Structures are given as C-alpha cells and as structure tokens.
Amino acid sequence: xxxxVISIIAGxxxxxxGIIAGKFIFARDTxxxxxxxxxxxxxxxxxxxxxxxxxxxxKIVEAKERFVQLKSEHDKEVLERNRKISDVENRLKQKEVSxxxxxxxxxKQLKDNEAIKENLNRQLEVxxxxxxxxxxxxxxxxxxxxxxxxxxxxxxxxxxxESLKQEAxxxxxxxxxDIIDDAKQKANKEARKIIIQTIQRxxxxxxIENAITVFNLETDEIKGQIIGREGRNIRAIEAATGVxxxxxxxxxxxxxxxxxxxxxxxxxxSLQRLISDGRIHPARIEEVxxxxxxxxxxxxxxxxxxxxIELGIHGLHKELVRIVGKMRFRSSYGQNLxxxxxxxxxxxxxxxxxxxxNPKLAKxxxxxxxxxxxxxxxxxxSHALLGAKLAEKYGENPAVVNxxxxxxxxxxxxxxxxxxxxxxxxxxxxxxxxxREIMQQYLQRIKExxxxxxxxxxxxxxxxxxxxxxxxxxxxxxxxxxxxSDKLSFEIAQKIQTEMTYPGQIKVTVIREKRAVxxxx
Numbered sequence: 001x002x003x004x005v006i007s008i009i010a011g012x013x014x015x016x017x018g019i020i021a022g023k024f025i026f027a028r029d030t031x032x033x034x035x036x037x038x039x040x041x042x043x044x045x046x047x048x049x050x051x052x053x054x055x056x057x058x059k060i061v062e063a064k065e066r067f068v069q070l071k072s073e074h075d076k077e078v079l080e081r082n083r084k085i086s087d088v089e090n091r092l093k094q095k096e097v098s099x100x101x102x103x104x105x106x107x108k109q110l111k112d113n114e115a116i117k118e119n120l121n122r123q124l125e126v127x128x129x130x131x132x133x134x135x136x137x138x139x140x141x142x143x144x145x146x147x148x149x150x151x152x153x154x155x156x157x158x159x160x161x162e163s164l165k166q167e168a169x170x171x172x173x174x175x176x177x178d179i180i181d182d183a184k185q186k187a188n189k190e191a192r193k194i195i196i197q198t199i200q201r202x203x204x205x206x207x208i209e210n211a212i213t214v215f216n217l218e219t220d221e222i223k224g225q226i227i228g229r230e231g232r233n234i235r236a237i238e239a240a241t242g243v244x245x246x247x248x249x250x251x252x253x254x255x256x257x258x259x260x261x262x263x264x265x266x267x268x269x270s271l272q273r274l275i276s277d278g279r280i281h282p283a284r285i286e287e288v289x290x291x292x293x294x295x296x297x298x299x300x301x302x303x304x305x306x307x308x309i310e311l312g313i314h315g316l317h318k319e320l321v322r323i324v325g326k327m328r329f330r331s332s333y334g335q336n337l338x339x340x341x342x343x344x345x346x347x348x349x350x351x352x353x354x355x356x357x358n359p360k361l362a363k364x365x366x367x368x369x370x371x372x373x374x375x376x377x378x379x380x381x382s383h384a385l386l387g388a389k390l391a392e393k394y395g396e397n398p399a400v401v402n403x404x405x406x407x408x409x410x411x412x413x414x415x416x417x418x419x420x421x422x423x424x425x426x427x428x429x430x431x432x433x434x435x436r437e438i439m440q441q442y443l444q445r446i447k448e449x450x451x452x453x454x455x456x457x458x459x460x461x462x463x464x465x466x467x468x469x470x471x472x473x474x475x476x477x478x479x480x481x482x483x484x485s486d487k488l489s490f491e492i493a494q495k496i497q498t499e500m501t502y503p504g505q506i507k508v509t510v511i512r513e514k515r516a517v518x519x520x521x
Contacts, residue, residue, distance in 0.1 A: 043093050170483040173344070175492060222248055225280050226254065226271070236282035240289040241267040262329035266292050300325035307338065311345055313364050317394035324367065326374045340428050341367050347424035354418065362417045365403040368396070372404070384408045408501065442468070448500060453492055453508075458484070470507040471496070477514040485510045 227234045227247060234245050242263045246255035254271070258264045270292045274280050298358075304325030309314050316324075330337040338516075348366030349359040372387030379386055388405030403421040405411035413419060446464045449471050453462035458479035463472045473492065475485065489510040496506055 134190055140316060173487050177486060222268070222275055223254065231282055233285065233338065234281060236285045237267065240286050243267040243268065261331060265329055269296070303328050306340065311342065311363060311367060313367060320368065320371065320394050323371045323374055327370065330374050335429065337370055340368055343428045344369060344424045345429055348420055351420050351424060357417055357420065361397060361399060362420055365400040365417055365421050366424055368400065369404050369407050369425060382408070382410055382412050384455070445502065449496070452495060456492065468502065468506065470509065473508065473510045475510060475512050477512050480512055482512065485512045
C-alpha cells in the first residue's frame, strides 16, 4: 500500500516536473521569437525610411522640372505677347504714315480738280457761244430752205415722216409675208406628211346619198291599191310619213321623195309591211306607220351602239348613242352623216397618234362633231354650237365640247385636238366623191368671192376660176402700187379665211399691169 502511494506520488512529481520543464522551454522559444520580430521590424522601418527618402528626392526633382517647364512656357507667352504688341504698334505707325500720305494726295487732287473745273467752265462758255451762233445760222438756213422749197419745216417734217412710215409699212408687210410663207412652207410640209399618212391608212366609201328612194313592186296592180279610192290611201301615207309618193308610168316602181332620209326609210318600211299584209286603208296605214316609227327608234339605238363598239368608244351617254344612230338617216351635201362621222373619227384617231395626242379622246370628238345636225327640235343655233351644247349637257370632256364647237371657227380653240378635228372634217368632206354641191350654192359662193374682192379700193375686176379654188384680182395701175398689190393680196386672203366657208383652199392672185399706148400717124 505504501509502495503504491509512493509510486503515485513519484508519478505526480514526474508529471509536475515535466510540466515545469515544458514551460521553461516555451518561455525560452518565445523570447527568441520576440527578438527576431524586433529585428525584422527595425529592418522594415529602415527600408521604409530609405524608400521615403528616395521618393522625396524624386518628387523634389519632378517639382524642379515642372517649375522649369512652366517658367519656359511663361517666358514664351510673354515673348509672343510682346511680339504681337510690337506688330500692332508697327501697323498703327504704317497707317498713320499712309493716312498722312493720302491727305497730302487728296489735297493735291482737290487743287487739280479746281483747276479742271475752271478750265471746263471756260470751255462751256465757249461752247455756249458757238451753239448760239450755230442756232442762228441754222434758223437762217431753214428760212432760206423754206423760201426756196415753198414749205415750212413742219410740213417738210410731216412729209418725211409719212414717206418713212409708208416705206416701213411696206417693208414690214414684206418681212411679215416672208415669215408667214416660210412658216407655212415648213408647217405645210410636215402637215402634208401627216395627212397623207393618215389618209392612206383610212379606206372610205364614195357613195352619194340621194334625196329619193325607189320602191320596187312585184306588179303594177299594187299601184292602184296604194293610191286607193280617190287617192285617199296615198294621201294618208304622205300625211303620216311626210314623204311625197310619185306614182308614174315607171313599171313596177314607186318613187319616195323627201329631203329627210329618216322619213323615207319609215315610208319604205311601212309600204313594205302594208303590201305584205294586203290591208291598205287609212286607219291601217296610220297604225303601221306608228309601229314602223317605234321599230326604227330601236334600230337607231342598235346602230348607235354598234358604231361606238366598233370604234372602241366607251362611256357614251345613251342619248348621244341615239343621236349617233340617228345620223345614219341624215346626209350633208349628199354624204351620209354617220359614214362621214365614222370616217372623221378614224382619221382623228390616226392623226392624234401621229402627233402624240390622245387618240381615244380625238376619236370620240371626231364621232360627235356633227351631232348638232340631227336635233330633235328646230333651233336657231348653228350645228357646231348646238353640238357643243348637247355634248356639255350629257357630261362630255371639255376638250371634246370645245372641239365640236370650234370645228367651224364659231368658238375659240382652247385644246390641241380642236384643230385636229377641224382638219379631219375638211379631209373627209373635201376628198373626191365625198360630197356634191348644189348648183345654186356653188354659184352663190363664186359670186361672194368676186364681190368680196371688188369691195377693195383700186380693184377693177375679179374672177373666180378653177371651180372657186383661185381668185384673180385685176387692179388699176394708177391707184395701186406694186407694194400695195402684196398688201391687197394678203388682206383679201385673210378676209376670205375669216368670213367664208369653203372646201380646200383658195389662191388669191393680184394682177397689176401698166400699159402705155400711143398711135403713130
């Protein structure tokens, strides 16, 4: 037991001794570390002091360099400013010198101007004296001339002005005529080319409408039925249709005479129905004529619609379509109006294409240009103005309205297609075989041509030759000079162009002949 206790105590003592020995060793190590740390700290502080000293030296060097740089820049600015100030001072000195020199020159120039002014005043006085002397000599000279010529200066001046005026008018007229001839030559050449191309591309019939229609019969016995008892049937037909029936010895034929083709067509169809039916009496005649008239109205619409479709014209008012169909039964100087309008429409379309215009619009105006010739009611307006009024009423294009109204120069032409319509109308009406003219109208036109020329002073005789295509005017040589002949020819041609209506063109030739006759005995 005691040994155990002693062992335990010995163990405890050993442990305590170990602990004490460990603490002693730890304390010794810790002291060494502290000493090392102090040494390291002193080294860091020494390094820091060395770096701070180095940095301080560097900053001092940089500050000195910056100071030197700023001082250099400042010195440069001062030098530049001083240089500029010096330049300004030099310029001011130069300006002062220049101003002084100019003042000296100006004083000198003023003195020179004064001398020149005095010299000019002296010369003006001399000129004034010379002018007064010249005026006196001129007045004396004029008095001598007036005494010699027997005319005053005013009269001589007026005569000179009048002679110069006449000469200027003559020259102006000659120049004007030359310009017009040159322009006409060039325009006619181009226009002739376009017109010939247009005519060559258009084929037209040459048939002439007559004022009568021959109605063929199967036998002459039907003539008696048409005449009726005491002529009541033929009177009823004439009263209902407005057509004259000529029943003569012509075998198997009756002649229907009327200026209106529409009435003749109604009479022809009515007779055809009456003969086919066999019942011919006044009541039946009136009934058949009325039915035929209604049927013909439908046929007129069909003709109008077919015409506008064939020509490629769209959007035409129904009333205008009816008027176009109605033209089939009208004629002008023997030329069927619908055929003429179709021909004008085709010509207008071709010519407008050649000229770069709207062919559809031109064709439309060409078809409608004569719608005023088939009015439903009588009116005092000309067919051109009435046609323009109808076209405007039914909503046609303003260019079409103007072309219709202006194709006989009764309205001012405002659109380019208007002269095209006028030209194509003249081409269609003036071509050979298109129209025929009544003898009385032809003679009247010839007489009007000659009368128009005789209204001018100095005209002795006037003859219309070549079927009215040339007017020859013979003037008195003592009253009309050669220059007046040119003027007279021009004026007559202009008056014919503005006051008369004629196909084609009329050439005006003025003849002045001076004859000297003596007799040797």
